[in-house]
Amino acid sequence: MASSKKSTNVTLRDVAKKAGAGLATASRAMRDDPATKEATRLKVKKIAKEMGYRPDPGMTHLIERRWQGKRHQQDMNIGYLYNGAGEVGEICRNEYSN
Numbered sequence: 001m002a003s004s005k006k007s008t009n010v011t012l013r014d015v016a017k018k019a020g021a022g023l024a025t026a027s028r029a030m031r032d033d034p035a036t037k038e039a040t041r042l043k044v045k046k047i048a049k050e051m052g053y054r055p056d057p058g059m060t061h062l063i064e065r066r067w068q069g070k071r072h073q074q075d076m077n078i079g080y081l082y083n084g085a086g087e088v089g090e091i092c093r094n095e096y097s098n
Contacts, residue, residue: 010053019047030055 016026021044028036029044 009056010048010051012048012053012055015044015048015051015053018051019044 012026012030013023016023019026019040021029021040025036025040026044026048029041030048032041
């Protein structure tokens with residue numbers, strides 16, 4: 001006989017809500033981020049264990065790749081100088097063309 005119990009996956013959002021923490025705080029707590037208070041880390045981890053939370057390996061991999069890309073992008077600074085009086089970049093041509 002089939003069970004009437006609904007099978008659901010516990011998400012980090014569920015854990016954060018039950019712990020009374022934000023999603024980002026819960027994420028940092030699960031990763032032992034030192035920016036999160038120890039009491040918060042312990043509380044979030046305890047609730048996660050009680051609820052049966054397990055990180056999705058596929059999602060974890062995607063997020064890690066996303067952050068790797070951002071780390072590399074931080075090395076590239078591109079910007080425009082604008083003095084409010086002329087076109088963008090005009091100050092560069094006038095001041096630094098000598």
